[in-house]
Amino acid sequence: MKIGFVGLGRMGSAMAANLVKAGHDVTIWSRSLDQSSPPAASLVQAGARVAATPAEAAGGEVIMSSVSDDHAVEAIVYGEEGILDAPALHVSLSTISIDLADRLARDQGSRGGYVSACVFGRPAAAAAAKLFVVVAGGSNELDRCEPLLQAIGQRVFRVGDRPSAANLVKLSGNFMIMSAIEAMAEAMTVAEKGGVERKALLDVLTGTLFDASVYHTYGEILVEDRFKPAGFTAPLGLKEDMNLLDSAAAANNVPMPLLGVVRDHLRSAIAQEGADIDWTSVALAVRRDAGLA
Amino acid sequence: MKIGFVGLGRMGSAMAANLVKAGHDVTIWSRSLDQSSPPAASLVQAGARVAATPAEAAGGEVIMSSVSDDHAVEAIVYGEEGILDAPALHVSLSTISIDLADRLARDQGSRGGYVSACVFGRPAAAAAAKLFVVVAGGSNELDRCEPLLQAIGQRVFRVGDRPSAANLVKLSGNFMIMSAIEAMAEAMTVAEKGGVERKALLDVLTGTLFDASVYHTYGEILVEDRFKPAGFTAPLGLKEDMNLLDSAAAANNVPMPLLGVVRDHLRSAIAQEGADIDWTSVALAVRRDAGLA
Amino acid sequence: MKIGFVGLGRMGSAMAANLVKAGHDVTIWSRSLDQSSPPAASLVQAGARVAATPAEAAGGEVIMSSVSDDHAVEAIVYGEEGILDAPALHVSLSTISIDLADRLARDQGSRGGYVSACVFGRPAAAAAAKLFVVVAGGSNELDRCEPLLQAIGQRVFRVGDRPSAANLVKLSGNFMIMSAIEAMAEAMTVAEKGGVERKALLDVLTGTLFDASVYHTYGEILVEDRFKPAGFTAPLGLKEDMNLLDSAAAANNVPMPLLGVVRDHLRSAIAQEGADIDWTSVALAVRRDAGLA
Amino acid sequence: MKIGFVGLGRMGSAMAANLVKAGHDVTIWSRSLDQSSPPAASLVQAGARVAATPAEAAGGEVIMSSVSDDHAVEAIVYGEEGILDAPALHVSLSTISIDLADRLARDQGSRGGYVSACVFGRPAAAAAAKLFVVVAGGSNELDRCEPLLQAIGQRVFRVGDRPSAANLVKLSGNFMIMSAIEAMAEAMTVAEKGGVERKALLDVLTGTLFDASVYHTYGEILVEDRFKPAGFTAPLGLKEDMNLLDSAAAANNVPMPLLGVVRDHLRSAIAQEGADIDWTSVALAVRRDAGLA
Incomplete structure (x- = not known):
């Protein structure tokens, strides 16, 4: 398929590479594109072409975009030179x-069409084509980009x-991750002050009803x-995910007290640890509030 | 081993039966024991003896107790006639x-010894000897009852x-379950108001990072x-678990705002639905607060 | 003083009238201005002139604006035709x-100057020139508009x-009002369920340490x-005040859990009662959560 | 009237002294009573008699008690030798x-009668007979002790x-005080980070809608x-008031999220500052969470 791909960050360039690898005819563009930049050069070598503008990249059947906000x-x-x-x-x-x-x-639906496709997974998963993709839109459009x-x-x-249903699921998924981290942080803190090692509690959890990646991955952190170093920073988790979900909840008049708790703990973690800290550092806020250094 | 078993509710009688089956010499007692009551009769038929008092049941090497509170x-x-x-x-x-x-x-440590052994699992798991057991105490004592x-x-x-470390882990585990339910309830509510079916959200969760029993079991509910009918009632979840954990957190000066959220939602669910409702009905409190009937 | 006044809602027209009455030379403008509209006509009769554009109204020493958001x-x-x-x-x-x-x-400071002057009080107080005014800016500018x-x-x-310090104080003041309402709502609810009439509790409060307008005014509501009818609607309280303060708190990484509670209760009140309800209806959310109709 | 008074702490001895001064025939008793202890000696000198047991002190028309918990x-x-x-x-x-x-x-109602009479005020107010008294019970009983x-x-x-209605009002009143402190703490913190001095914010509050003792007294602290030194310690505020109210709320299935917030901040203040700190130190927890030392 003749497609365009806009945005060549770590996630975007990995996805674009897999599209090229799958045999598609890919034209790339990014804001700070330099044909000699490593991701662009590598994609071009693999067969991608470079567009001068987003509009040019959108000359094919599908234009995919993966940018920051x-x-x-x-x-x-x-x-x-936009793709509207x-x-x-x-x-x-x-x-x-x-x-x-x-x-x-609304705006693109009556033109070329619009679909939201949100991905779960870190750059390594993107490189291995192992992302989970959540998609929403008209069934014709979904079939075309499948x-x-x-x-x-x-x-x-x-x-x-x-x-936007896909975006809502993406934001909800990240909220679920933060909720699991918050729950573990509170449980580990009360357990630790009562004489139970964090590791012992985590072993019981993951050995029983909580045998899922979210508990293994974040529990070990x-x-x-x-x-530190941050896999996903607290300010990104706060601004890109939790605040966006809070806006959606506000627009729909949905009280979400647990979301309020994690937002407050993210703020506290950033206020006390600085911006360059992983979003799991809500646990530091929880511990400090309990008097644990 | 010559042991006693006190408390013959659904969990207790199932565990006692497995102890008899494993070849132990079991003497049973329960507050409302009648040798012709079904659990007692069945245990006696399998080889258990009946004691007249708790103290008599505690005449062997180990006395196990499984009662309500x-x-x-x-x-x-x-x-x-107690076992002190x-x-x-x-x-x-x-x-x-x-x-x-x-x-x-403190009191039994200097006498026959004391161990806390808390179990995760419902009656069916108890009957199948598939419980998860969390235990804490001196290593000698643990070895003896292993x-x-x-x-x-x-x-x-x-x-x-x-x-008490085992009790703390048990309470923390149930708090983790309630936290996962609360998180799903909030996420499903905001998603539903934004046009996403609850089932679709759950499929994404359990198909990605949240592939654990806690999400499958409670998410489907x-x-x-x-x-209704309640598998585990909201008043029990509140009084036997969340309030006990809140007391432990209070005693150790550990703020647990997420625990506060689930306690408030349990109260709300009971106030609005009555006492005979499952603890997962916190989801009803969440939905109603968002204007969903 | 030769001044302009932009925005002639209930608050604006009352303030403009007092400025005319105090002898100032006032030129008015509003978006939907019609010289025959009651507020404009009444101001013109009192001596105000009408400008064709905001820029024209800003031809004097000071331009005051009082608009919705x-x-x-x-x-x-x-x-x-703006006043930049x-x-x-x-x-x-x-x-x-x-x-x-x-x-x-930033933008007007280097031109004509900028001052924030926020007012506390309802239209009746504005008409009687009894507003409380919170102001912030350079001392020269403050002296000029005093x-x-x-x-x-x-x-x-x-x-x-x-x-912006004045805006922050204004938002904080409205947060303090909402907090007092929330506190009374929770206290009255637990008291009512325990057999104490709301009125009896309020009499004790206002008769002791809580003898202030905020408790008298909102307590009686x-x-x-x-x-209903709403003196100040819940959606306005939520969007114009609480959400703006939440944004300021987020920007400064200040956790404000009490703000989170009142935001959630405002959402809940709107979800359940509709948009045309007073912001004190957070009390309805609190009561319903406790099972009181 | 011939009465007994049990409990001679700072509050009790001041109230007993005023009862003697008012001409009543007062018999005193306290757990650690020593006739030569300053409060007892002073009361005896004023005309009080000393009983050997609570029961003996309860030989008259009324027995008042003022003890710790x-x-x-x-x-x-x-x-x-109790007064049952x-x-x-x-x-x-x-x-x-x-x-x-x-x-x-229940127990004394069918015997000598029972009334709850809770007081608001510190020892200085007790000495000056300036307490506020909240009372509940049968009207006959209330008339007798008026x-x-x-x-x-x-x-x-x-x-x-x-x-118990009087006790509930007392606990609610202390909750209202804590709520006002929490609200000021959050508002002052966001204001301070936005460039507004705490004093400036307090002046606006007490100069407008918040002109009540609770804001003057605690706002200045x-x-x-x-x-430090603590006027009323955080552990007392937590255990004697907030936890008792939480129990009442739990018994009546009343969610009180604001109570949850202040309980968590009291725990945090104690965890970080130690037990010998005023209950207003919830403000320290709020500030620390925002990164203010």
Whole structure:
């Protein structure tokens, strides 16, 4: 398929590479693109072409975008040389607000089409084409981009026909992760003050009802105090995920007290540890509040 | 081994049966014991003997107890014909407060010995000898009762040498379950109001990082609205588990805001739905607060 | 003094009238201005002149603005015929975000000058020139507009030299009001379920340490269930005040769990009662959660 | 009137002295009574007599008690030489649980009678007979003790005919105080990080809608950092008041999230500052969570 790919960060360049590898005809563009930059050069060597503008990259059947936030997506779509009027179906992979996803669906739905496709997984999973992809939009549009999503992920979940549904699931998923971290942090703290080692508690949890990646992965970080270097920083977790979900909850008048707890602990962790700390450092806020250094 | 078993509720009688089956010489007693009552009769037929008092049941090497709460344990240990001065090692299987576990450790430690052994699992798991057993106490005492714990469970976790550590892990585990339910309830509610079906969200969760029993089991209850009949009632979840953990947190000056959220939602669910409702009905409190009937 | 006044809602027209009455030479403008509209006609009769654009109204020494929100202020300042480059000192009376106040200070500070002056009081207080005015900005600027603020209020508080400090105090004040309402709502609910009438509790409070307007005014609304018609609607309280303060808290990494509680209860009240309800209806959310109809 | 007074702490001895001064025939007793102890000696010199047991002190028309907690009241009523069967009307002035008040009403109601009379005010107010007294019980009983309550307070509030109603109002009042402190702590913290001095914010509050003792008294402590020496310690505020109210809320299934917030901050303050700190130190927990030393 003739497609474009906009945004070549760690996630984006890995996904674009898998699309090239799957035999698609890929044209790339990124804001700070330099054909000699490592990701671009490597993609070009693999067969990708470079576009001069987002609009040019959107000349094929599908244009995929993977950028950092609402502002970056707005620039790509509504900015100069943007893809708003392009004929291609826009498959947005970025973590953006529900509001923006709804606006894109409105504005691009009547043009080339719009689909939200959100991914779960870190750069290593992206490189291995092992992402989980959550997608929402019209069934025609979803069918059209399905082969592309299969090429970047291990499994594709369809969650609704309103594109922003995928964004909501993505934000909800990250909220679920933060909730599991918060729960472990509180449980480990009360257990530790009562004489139980964190590791012993985690072993019981993962050995019984809690045998899932979320507890293994993040539980070990908490047991081993691996808050630096940050895998995913607390400010990103706060601003890109929790605050976006809070906005969606506010717009729908949904009280989410647990979301309030994790937002407060993220703020506290950043206030006390600085910005360059992993989002699991909510555990440090919990511990400090209990008088544990 | 010559042992006693006190408390023949659904959990207790199942565990006692497995101890008889494993070849131990078991003497049973329960408060409302009638030799012709079904559990007692069945145990007697399998080879158990019936004691006239708790003290008599505690005449062997080990006395295990599985009763409903602090008061019931206090009656068995400190009441008339109680086991306080018995020579047997007391292995307490009940969900009790940290305070009482510490007091029993103090009082029985210098006599026959005291161990806390808390179990995760429902009656069906107890019957199948598939319980998870969390145990704490002196290593000598733990070694002595290990064969008995193996006979009732699929795995035994040692979590410390202070017996109440096991109770703390048990309470923490139930808090972790409630936290996962709360998180799913909030996420499903915001998702539902944004156009995502609960089932679709759960499929994404359990298909990705959240592939654990706690999400499968309780997530399905939330998806299917199976709040009645109660598998474990909200008042029990509140009084026997969350309030006991809150007391432990208070005693150790550990703020636990997430525990506060689930306690408030349990209260709300009981206030609005009545006492005969499953503890997962915190989801009903979450939904109602968002205006969903 | 030759001044302009932009925004003629209930608050604005009352303040403008007092400025005319105090002898100032006032030119008015509002978005939907019609010289025959009651407030405009009445002001013109009292001696005010009407401008065709905000810029024209800002031709004197000071331009005061009192409009509904960030968007309205942005239109007046940065829009066509806006006051950005006017020579007049801009005294902003609207409830706006800290971000926008800081931006106006930056942009207008180097031109005509910028001051934030926030008022506490309802339309009746505005009509009687009994508002409380909280002001922040450079001391020169504050001295220049002091006579105008005295003309509309009973007392002027200077709270800092960064203009947004006044906005922050305004938002904090409204948060303090909501907090007092929340506290009364929780206390009255637990008291009511324990057999104490709401009125009896309020009498004790206001008869002892809590003898202040905030408890008298809002306490009586709670006692008498006067949630409709709304004096100040829940959606306005949520969006214009609590959410703006939450943004300021987020920007400064300040956890504010009590703010989280009142935001959740406002959402719940709106979800259950609809948008046309007073912000004191957080009490309805509190009561319903406790099973009180 | 011939009365007894049990409990001679700072509050008790001041109230007893005012009862003697008002012309009543007062017999005193306290657990650690020594006739030569300063309070006892001073009371005896003023005309009081000393009893050998609580029961002896309860030989007159009314027996008033003012002791530290549930255990102390239980000892006086149900202990050896207790007042359970005394003919005197028991007027309990202590801060005790709703449960115990209900139990006393049940047990003493059919004997000499029982009334709860809770006081607001510090020792200086007690000495000046300026306490606020909140009382509940049968109207006959209230009429009988009214002259005594007038002798110790500046105003008496009747809040219901179930005695524990007075205890509930007392606990609610202290919760309202803590809520005002929490609200000020959060507002001052966000204001301080935004460039507003705590004092400036407090001046606006107390100069507008918040002109009540609770804001003046506690606001100044927060402005001036007077957390030591403790006027009322954080552990007392937590255990004697907030936890008792939480128990009452739990018994009535009333969610009180704001109570949860202050309980967590009290725990945090104690965990970080130690036990010898004023209950206003919740402000230190709030500030630390925001990264302010």
